[in-house]
Amino acid sequence: xxxxxxxxxxLSFNQPLSTPISDRSLSSxxxxxxxxxxxxxxxxxxxxxxxxxxxxxxxxxxxxxxxSTAGVGAGKIHQVIGAVVDxxxxxxxxxxxxxxxxxxxxxQKLVLEVSQHLGENVVRCIAMDGTEGLVxxxxxxxxxxxxxxxxxxxxxxxxxxxxxxxxxxxxxIKSDKRLPIHQEAPEFVEQSTSAEILVTGIKVVDLLAPYxxxxxxxxxxxxxxxxxVFIQELINNIAKAHGGYSVFTGVGExxxxxxxxxxxxxxxxxxxxxxxxxxxxxFGQMNExxxxxxxxxxxxxxxxxxxxxxxxxxxxxxxxxxFRFTQAGSEVSALLGRIPSAVGYQPTLAVDMGxxxxxxxxxxxxxxxxxxxxxxxxxxxxxxxxxxxxxHLDATTVLSRGISELGIYPAxxxxxxxxxxxxxxxxxxxxxxxxxxxxxxxxxxxxLQDIIAILGMDELSEAxxxxxxxxxxxxxxxxxxxxxxxxxxxxxxxxxxxxETISSFKAILNGEGDSLPExxxxxxxxxxxxxxxxxxxxxxxxxx
Numbered sequence: 001x002x003x004x005x006x007x008x009x010x011l012s013f014n015q016p017l018s019t020p021i022s023d024r025s026l027s028s029x030x031x032x033x034x035x036x037x038x039x040x041x042x043x044x045x046x047x048x049x050x051x052x053x054x055x056x057x058x059x060x061x062x063x064x065x066x067x068s069t070a071g072v073g074a075g076k077i078h079q080v081i082g083a084v085v086d087x088x089x090x091x092x093x094x095x096x097x098x099x100x101x102x103x104x105x106x107x108q109k110l111v112l113e114v115s116q117h118l119g120e121n122v123v124r125c126i127a128m129d130g131t132e133g134l135v136x137x138x139x140x141x142x143x144x145x146x147x148x149x150x151x152x153x154x155x156x157x158x159x160x161x162x163x164x165x166x167x168x169x170x171x172x173i174k175s176d177k178r179l180p181i182h183q184e185a186p187e188f189v190e191q192s193t194s195a196e197i198l199v200t201g202i203k204v205v206d207l208l209a210p211y212x213x214x215x216x217x218x219x220x221x222x223x224x225x226x227x228x229v230f231i232q233e234l235i236n237n238i239a240k241a242h243g244g245y246s247v248f249t250g251v252g253e254x255x256x257x258x259x260x261x262x263x264x265x266x267x268x269x270x271x272x273x274x275x276x277x278x279x280x281x282x283f284g285q286m287n288e289x290x291x292x293x294x295x296x297x298x299x300x301x302x303x304x305x306x307x308x309x310x311x312x313x314x315x316x317x318x319x320x321x322x323f324r325f326t327q328a329g330s331e332v333s334a335l336l337g338r339i340p341s342a343v344g345y346q347p348t349l350a351v352d353m354g355x356x357x358x359x360x361x362x363x364x365x366x367x368x369x370x371x372x373x374x375x376x377x378x379x380x381x382x383x384x385x386x387x388x389x390x391x392h393l394d395a396t397t398v399l400s401r402g403i404s405e406l407g408i409y410p411a412x413x414x415x416x417x418x419x420x421x422x423x424x425x426x427x428x429x430x431x432x433x434x435x436x437x438x439x440x441x442x443x444x445x446x447x448l449q450d451i452i453a454i455l456g457m458d459e460l461s462e463a464x465x466x467x468x469x470x471x472x473x474x475x476x477x478x479x480x481x482x483x484x485x486x487x488x489x490x491x492x493x494x495x496x497x498x499x500e501t502i503s504s505f506k507a508i509l510n511g512e513g514d515s516l517p518e519x520x521x522x523x524x525x526x527x528x529x530x531x532x533x534x535x536x537x538x539x540x541x542x543x544x
Contacts, residue, residue, distance in 0.1 A: 072089060072091065072094060072095055072144075073091070073141070073142065074142070075088055075089035075090070075101070075123070075139070075140050076136075076139060076140065077103065077134060077135070077137060077138045077139075077140055078122055079136070080131055080134050080135075081335075082335065083131060083291055084124060084125070084126060084127075084335045084336070085112050085125045085126075085134065085140075086118065086122050086123070086124050086125070087101060087122070087123050087140045088120070088121055088122045089121045090121070092121070094121065094123055095123060095142040096114065097116075098113060098114060098182050099142055099143065100113055100114075100145065100146055101113075101114065101125060101140045101141060101142055101143065102140065102141050103138055103139065103140040105130075105131070105132075105133050106133045111128040112126065112127055112128070112140060113125055113128065113146075113147060113291065115332075115336055124336065126290070126294075126332055126335070126336075127289055127291050128162050128163055128289070128291050128295065129288075129292065131289075145180060147162070147182075148164070148178040148179060148180050148181070149163065149164030149299055149303070150164050150177065151175065151178065151179050151306035152175045152177045154173050154174050155173060155175065155280040156245060156278065156279065157271045157272065157277030157279070157280070158170065158173055158280060158281070159262065159281040159283055160173065160282055160283075161283060161284060161296070161299075162288075162295050162299050168262075177306070179305070181298040181299050181301075182298065183305065183359060185359045190363045190364060191361055191363055192214065192362040195426045196212070196213040197210045197212065197213065197421055197427060197498070198210075198211045198213040198242075198314070198369050199241060200237055200238070201237040201240075201495035201496055201497075202233065202234070202412075203496050203501045204414060204478045205410075205412065206496075206498050207434065207435050207501050207502065208414050208417060208435050208438065208439065209395050209396070209397055209412075209417035209419040210395070210419050210421045210422060210427060211369060211394075211421070212369070212395065212419075212420070213314065213362055213367050213369060214360070214361050214363075214367035214369055215369055215395060215421070216357060216370045216392050217371045217372065217393065217396070218372055218373075218374045218393045218396045218397070219231075219397050219399070220374055220376075220396060220397070220398045221373075221399030222399075225400065226399060226409055226411050227373065227399060228257075228260075228261060229410075229484060229485055230399065230410050230412075231248070231318055231371065232264065232268055232270055232484040233483065233484050233493075234318075235248075235279050235316060236270055236278070236483050236484050238314065239270075239278040240495060241495065243313075244307075244313045244314040245280070245307050245313055245315055246316040246317070246318065247281075247282065247300050247303050247304040247307075247315065247316070247318070248261070248280070248281045248282070248300070248318045248320070249281075249283075249297055249299070249300030249301070249319050250281070250285055250296075250320055251297050251319055251322070251324045251325050252288075252327065253321055253324065254285065254286060255285040255287060258281075261281075265279065268483075268484040268487065270484065280303050283296070284299075286324070290331035290332050290335065291328075291332060293324060293325070293331075294325065294328035294331075294332050297319055297322075297325045298356060300319065301356065301368075304317045304368050307366070308363065308365060308367060308368050309365055309366070312365045313366045314366055314367050314369070315366065315367065315368045315369070316368075316369055316370075317360065317369070317371070318371050319370060319371075319372045319373065321372075321374070322372040323375040323376075323377070323385050323389070324375070326353065326385040329346050329348075329352045330345045330349075333346030333347070333348065334346075342384050343384055349384060349388055353388050353389065353392065357392040371397075372393075374386055374389055394419065394420050394421065395417075395419035395421065396416075396417060396418050398412065398413040398416040398417050399412060399413070406475075407479075408476065408479045408522075409479055409480075409482070409485075410479075410480065410482070412478070414439065414478060415439060430502060431498075431502050434502050434505050434506050438509070441467060441509070442471055442474065444467050444471065448460065448464060448468060452468070469514070470509065470511075470513075472518055473508055473513055473521045474521075476518055476521040476522040477504070477508060477521040477522075477530065480494060480496070480524075480525065481493050481494050481523050483495070491523055494524070494525030494526075496525045496526055500525075501526075503527070504527035504530075507527045508521075513530065513531070513534070516530065517537050517538065519533075519534075519537055520533045
């Protein structure tokens with residue numbers, strides 16, 4: 001009896017047919033401790049190390065946690081239940097968990113991702129696209145690796161879906177570099193431990209709620225308060241100030257909004273069809289199956305990781321909306337038959353969120369700074385989905401409708417927006433003192449507004465009148481002309497340096513702008529611009 005016969009006999013003798021035999025257990029050569037299996041191990045040729053058996057198509061090494069030794073050939077579709085597809089294989093070897101399988105559906109490629117081993121050589125998969133028209137018995141081929149997507153500069157200015165296929169009708173993405181969407185987070189030794197600020201050039205953010213380089217920022221705001229323009233300005237400023245790229249990931253949001261964003265980015269030259277674009281877009285919108293919505297955030301993150309690790313860039317990753325990522329995970333979990341946790345969410349909610357968020361970090365090569373739009377269901381901050389997200393955030397930027405109604409853009413609420421980076425040990429004592437004084441005077445003005453509304457300004461003390469005047473000037477000075485909005489406003493955009501921002505607000509707090517009218521501080525960059533504008537306004541008033 002040869003070695004192969006003995007191995008098969010050993011497996012059938014020691015393991016029931018219902019027990020799934022993982023790819024990993026075969027590759028490592030582990031058997032039950034029996035005389036037959038010991039003889040089989042001795043007779044078998046030495047197993048090659050896992051690294052040598054990785055698929056040659058992957059340009060960069062992937063984590064062994066997600067690695068498969070090789071494709072196990074073709075199986076047949078055994079059962080289709082909505083987005084869940086069961087595939088049966090003939091041999092004892094099965095595709096590894098998270099491997100991608102490919103099948104044909106009405107002449108189109110359909111990608112399936114292995115989620116469970118059910119026994120009897122059946123694997124349960126989640127489809128990345130619609131399964132209408134899929135039939136039992138159709139072949140499904142194991143690719144031998146997780147879903148891989150194109151990465152690199154060729155993705156800039158392009159729109160791709162969860163599997164890396166272009167959806168902008170501009171032909172294939174001509175990149176020879178591909179990476180799997182499932183990766184390990186950087187090791188501790190690879191991460192940068194220094195706390196640094198990512199200067200955005202937006203005054204209200206840099207002064208009051210600064211972003212951590214390699215941090216995660218929650219962006220809160222309703223419809224029509226300027227989220228899209230704010231995001232576009234961040235993309236533009238990061239490209240100008242840091243030479244960095246951005247990746248925009250649409251997770252489970254409206255297709256119309258994604259289409260509008262794409263065309264607005266063309267109008268504002270963030271995307272140049274014939275030139276150098278600054279952003280790559282990845283979309284898995286709300287009409288997509290749950291599998292696509294649950295994985296598209298990882299696709300966008302993988303594109304960003306390449307720019308960080310291979311090109312040493314400071315990358316800005318936008319995720320709109322992080323709640324939809326959790327929602328899709330909950331749908332997938334229910335389809336796989338897992339017992340739901342609190343409020344119907346998946347029992348693996350914290351693991352799913354943590355696995356993605358831990359990959360967003362600063363390394364010694366570069367950084368990924370993530371801005372995540374957060375939808376709060378029923379405005380309940382204790383809901384498990386937003387509560388789990390908050391645990392990972394370093395800063396929150398709140399866009400307020402009340403401020404946008406005053407015509408102040410960006411409509412960032414200076415009192416509700418917070419950052420853990422606003423610490424004298426990180427930003428310095430001067431920055432910290434200036435920011436806290438600005439917040440204090442705005443808070444005092446807010447508490448005086450009720451008195452002003454009832455009794456009027458005349459009933460205030462001289463000190464309170466001065467507080468109100470300076471607070472109103474600061475409130476207007478928190479506005480800023482955006483470069484991406486220049487085509488609409490006609491005002492040239494301003495990217496303000498952090499030192500200039502601090503010195504400008506200090507000047508207002510110290511009374512250097514008391515003689516200038518309020519209008520001088522509206523839609524200007526620094527204090528010098530406000531002073532010049534104020535003198536011009538005063539000169540016009542004198543002439544009239």
